[in-house]
Amino acid sequence: MSRGPPSPRLWHLSACLWLALWVCLAAPQLAFASKFPNRRAANACSLRSLDTNDLLDRNCQVVSNHGERASDGGGVLNMSFGEANCTVELTNCVPGVCYSIVDKTYELVQDEVPRKQPSSFFSSVSFEGAKDVSHTPKGIAFRSEGSRVVLTYSTHTCSDFYWYHGKEKRQLCNRPYAAVREIDAGAPYSLPCA
Numbered sequence: 001m002s003r004g005p006p007s008p009r010l011w012h013l014s015a016c017l018w019l020a021l022w023v024c025l026a027a028p029q030l031a032f033a034s035k036f037p038n039r040r041a042a043n044a045c046s047l048r049s050l051d052t053n054d055l056l057d058r059n060c061q062v063v064s065n066h067g068e069r070a071s072d073g074g075g076v077l078n079m080s081f082g083e084a085n086c087t088v089e090l091t092n093c094v095p096g097v098c099y100s101i102v103d104k105t106y107e108l109v110q111d112e113v114p115r116k117q118p119s120s121f122f123s124s125v126s127f128e129g130a131k132d133v134s135h136t137p138k139g140i141a142f143r144s145e146g147s148r149v150v151l152t153y154s155t156h157t158c159s160d161f162y163w164y165h166g167k168e169k170r171q172l173c174n175r176p177y178a179a180v181r182e183i184d185a186g187a188p189y190s191l192p193c194a
Helices: 008-033 158-164
Strands: 047-049 062-064 076-079 086-090 098-102 122-128 130-136 139-144 149-155 177-181
Touching: 062 076, 098 177, 122 130, 122 139
Parallel strands: 047 086
Antiparallel strands: 047 062, 076 177, 086 149, 098 139, 122 149, 130 139
16 A cells, blocks of 8 residues: 655644744744844943932942942943944033043953054043043043033944954853943042043
8 A cells, every 4th residue: 555645734734843843942042142232233322421419429420221240449330332422411520630431341351453443342432521531442531621521432343342352252242241430530540631
């Protein structure tokens, strides 16, 4: 007795079972892939100004929408890769004081290839109401001209960042990165103004 071709109903049932099996196996990988930044590598801005009227505590300060990680000498702010043209208004700054934002990524191993931009987490920065601005791989320093300073910044995309730090074994693109210290002035690790 020879068997003929499978019935359309049996073929349909078999195809549905294979599809269900594929969905069960592929769903975790698809869910994980959706956690990565979008293809344009653009993310919402992480930093916002600290709203306080306390002139003695935390003046001229920012906080991160992604929180911070405790560290020796102050908090380290979590930021996202690929932030573009973000603007933060710093308030209660003391005129003439040199403030700095220390870049914690300076501690990472950097490739020995010379590049145009500093290898800091920030790809570009500009200020209104500040002078003597310095942007190096170690971070940013500025001298406030008044009580209000406006910082406009962009951060490197994940791809660009790890282009500078290609020796890092774990390249974490899918979550905020502990990138910079809180703004400080006069700390032992503060950066000098230009």
